[in-house]
Amino acid sequence: MIPKYISAEEYARQSGMGAEEVKRQCRIGEIPCKMTEKGHYKIPIYDDAVPVEEYNKLKDENTKLKTILQQFNTTINTLVWREVSKYARVKNAFRKCDDVILLYNFYCKCINNSIRFYKKIQKHEKKSKKIRKIS
DSSP states (O other): OOOEEEEHHHHHHHHTOOHHHHHHHHHHTSSOOEEOTTSOEEEEEOTTOOOHHHHHHHHHHHHHHHHHHHHHHHHHHHHHHHHHHHHHHHHHHHHHHHHHHHHHHHHHHHHHHHHHHHHHHHHHHHHHHHHHHHO
């Protein structure tokens, strides 16, 4: 990739730094640069480089989007857990209903058995009264 060269002043404008600070960093080698025959600094800028204003704008948008996504995620999780707990409560209610139904069925069987047993006892009592009368 072939870089495009800009002056220290242009680099300062795009990066948000002061021109003297850019020149100082060029002198100590923190910013890669070339020096012209007249002593001016030329700093390589590649096609994928962006000005600091654009970078900060994109960074702010990214932060806002992350915040929105986190809020969305929190809301979705809250709604899902509400529905899950509703489902669990309904499921427990149905279990309780099933238990009540089973108990009711058992109670009905007991009552029916008691009624049958009572009827058998009555039949035996009638037979025993007939036998007593005859004897």
